[in-house]
Amino acid sequence: MEHASPTAAVLIIGDEILSGRTADTNLNTIARFLGALGIDLMEARTVGDRPEQIVAALNALRAGHDYVFTTGGIGPTHDDITADCVAEAFGVPIGERADALAILQRRYSPDDLNAARRRMARIPDGGVLIANPVTDAPGFQIGNVFVMAGVPRIMTAMLEDVAPRLRTGAVVHARTLRVTGVGEGAIAAPLAEAARTSRDLSFGSYPFGAGSDGEVGTNLVVRGRDAALVDAAIDALASRLAQDGILTVKIAT
Template sequence: MGAETSPTAAVLIIGDEILSGRTKDTNLNTLARFLGALGIDLKEARVVGDTRSQIVEAVRALSGSHDYLFTTGGIGPTHDDITADCVSEAMGVALPENAEALAILERRYGDELNDARRRMARIPEGGSLIANPVTDAPGFQIGNVFVMAGVPKIMTAMLDDVAPRLRVGAVTHARTLKVDGVGEGDVADLLSAAADAHRSLSFGSYPFGHGTVGEYGTQLVVRGRDAAALSAAVEALREAVETTLADRGVRVSEV
């Protein structure tokens, strides 16, 4: 992993409520954008329920194959909040009550700090806290694993404390060409040729409208870390599309 030009990351989303469809996950999108802005390549994402064996296996696998692992969900006060237990097992460490976390919870809840809420003070041995400016109950980091809340507002707020701890990489740039009135099949060969000619960049096509009445076409997205190479590839692709499909009056614009 250390030989990578930019760090790699994985996301583990935890919760039966996600798999059942009762709760819609937005944390993956937030994390993807957060990591992309730091030049960290998000390579993998998994969703597991509140099942101990699945969480432990996923933490071991993902933390071992990527520079960073970010988990969301399962760190609240109820019986099914078992993420801390699972991470401590996966990392092979104890799960004691953390004095700093307990002090935070005592300030927050006072006389209402019951046994259920006190569970949130258990932090894997050797871990450091992740600040929670919304409800105070902290997340934690142990090794390359960052454990955060599942509630999107809280998870997003925690990222302010996470960001300074990360090794950043080269940011990936993206540009998009909008080709009106043609489907993916009409530009597939051109896109393949462009990808062959510019192997340091990635190329993708995304249809819109799907041939229905009204506006439809294909968006061509080119991504890469070298801004100059990206610009040259985009202009070459634009010219190839306009030249090849000139007889159809195809319009290409950048969006």
């Protein structure tokens, strides 16, 4: 598929992901969010709480894609260094911002708004706030980079404020043909033939149940920006497999 559509990358920030303490779920949430907007997610990186690593990854990704989405490291504790790293990557100053501070002042009493919590009002110069309807402390956008929280519930909520700022593309339609009782090897040749003859579509094969006692088979997924082409391709593939005596079922996902 060609890339007239916007492209994007994700940067997951946090030692807890790399130590295995936390299993990231934000990448999948963002991937599905972007898919619905017709934006092509091209790559993702996960880095630890190390400034040089965050800055290098961010600069590589923002140079290569229309949009970059980061998660993690914008809370009040000493290991929350994302905002400073983003400022460094962009080469701009960072300081306490009146609009961000006003949000925190509405949430916290003067006693509770301690120095640590005030750190969450520090925004790189030129940043535009991203609303956080869950715990108020905002994320921010600077240039083509959207800086969001790591807590999945907050990150997901922030996407609502991000969506209207994005240029969208033609949505990629996906149809799935479920093949049961045979493995990938039995359908590989007809699938490759279909992929060769339909260059505007992508064809994937995702096995399930490998080696388990239950059902074994694979999901054949056809993806493309022209829904009619995708539908025709999935029907043609089903017919072709039927010639080999392989039964398929169209499923929803």
